[in-house]
Amino acid sequence: MADRPRIVSWFSCGTASAVNTKLVLSRFGATHDVTVARCIVPEEHEDNDRFAADCGHWFDWPILSLRSTEYESCEDVWTRERYMAGIGGARCTVEMKKAVRWKFERLWHPDLQAFGYTATERNRADQFREQNPDVALVTLLIDEGLGKEDCHAIVNRAGIVLPMMYRLGFNNANCIGCVQAQSPAYWNRTRRHFPQDFARRARLSRELGVRLVKLTTGTRERIFLDELDPNMGAGELEPHMDCSLLCYIAEQKIAAE
Numbered sequence: 001m002a003d004r005p006r007i008v009s010w011f012s013c014g015t016a017s018a019v020n021t022k023l024v025l026s027r028f029g030a031t032h033d034v035t036v037a038r039c040i041v042p043e044e045h046e047d048n049d050r051f052a053a054d055c056g057h058w059f060d061w062p063i064l065s066l067r068s069t070e071y072e073s074c075e076d077v078w079t080r081e082r083y084m085a086g087i088g089g090a091r092c093t094v095e096m097k098k099a100v101r102w103k104f105e106r107l108w109h110p111d112l113q114a115f116g117y118t119a120t121e122r123n124r125a126d127q128f129r130e131q132n133p134d135v136a137l138v139t140l141l142i143d144e145g146l147g148k149e150d151c152h153a154i155v156n157r158a159g160i161v162l163p164m165m166y167r168l169g170f171n172n173a174n175c176i177g178c179v180q181a182q183s184p185a186y187w188n189r190t191r192r193h194f195p196q197d198f199a200r201r202a203r204l205s206r207e208l209g210v211r212l213v214k215l216t217t218g219t220r221e222r223i224f225l226d227e228l229d230p231n232m233g234a235g236e237l238e239p240h241m242d243c244s245l246l247c248y249i250a251e252q253k254i255a256a257e
Contacts, residue, residue, distance in 0.1 A: 006033045007112040007138065010101070011055070011063055013038065013048040013163055014173045015151040016141060017116035018055045022154075023140040024114045025061055032112070037064045037104060039097045042073040043175035043197075047164035051173070054160045066100050074175060075200070084210045085179040092179065105135075114138040119145045168193050177201045182214040185233025187225060202226045 009024040011017045074092035117125040163173035177197045191198040202225035211222035
């Protein structure tokens with residue numbers, strides 16, 4: 001008997017990847033060999049582990065944890081490579097996530113790969129396809145017309161508390177002090193909630209000559225973190241959990257699993 005086709009759903013501890021994974025299991029669980037995979041990054045908030053455990057129960061499916069074998073953390077990447085972020089993006093993303101995914105692809109040979117691109121990220125999905133022609137990409141959130149607010153709502157109604165980073169007003173549940181962020185609001189929010197992490201980013205970015213903050217007025221000047229006025233940027237944000245009609249339709253499909 002031939003092996004079943006393989007699909008991997010990449011779970012990143014955000015609500016979009018959580019709902020995407022739930023949809024993958026609903027659509028492909030009976031016909032494909034499904035792996036739910038997560039790249040472990042030490043700089044993420046510790047509450048992401050709690051969220052992953054809760055989602056594992058919701059999925060009723062194990063989550064495979066993958067790690068870089070070359071670097072211990074993002075800070076290890078920045079320090080050893082003497083590079084944080086620039087026009088080409090962030091080296092930590094390449095080493096802690098992309099390289100880990102590439103290694104997994106070579107070992108497991110998935111036929112399909114699912115990422116949690118939302119309905120507003122169709123351009124990102126198209127760009128991914130252009131840059132990765134060998135990957136058969138599945139984008140169920142786009143197919144279902146689901147945005148991030150829909151995903152927040154679905155996870156919330158499943159009885160799962162959203163990741164702490166969302167609850168603190170951040171748009172994503174990724175690393176604390178993400179070096180790809182540029183806005184004064186983001187960095188001042190990081191300074192308020194995670195002063196030690198902010199201080200570490202400020203010291204290393206100054207040492208490496210990386211101006212992480214982009215001012216949005218005047219000439220769009222870039223500045224070092226230690227030059228950022230603590231009063232710049234908006235106040236705290238609350239995650240929106242307004243569910244559209246498409247959100248309810250998706251929940252019905254999940255329930256019919």
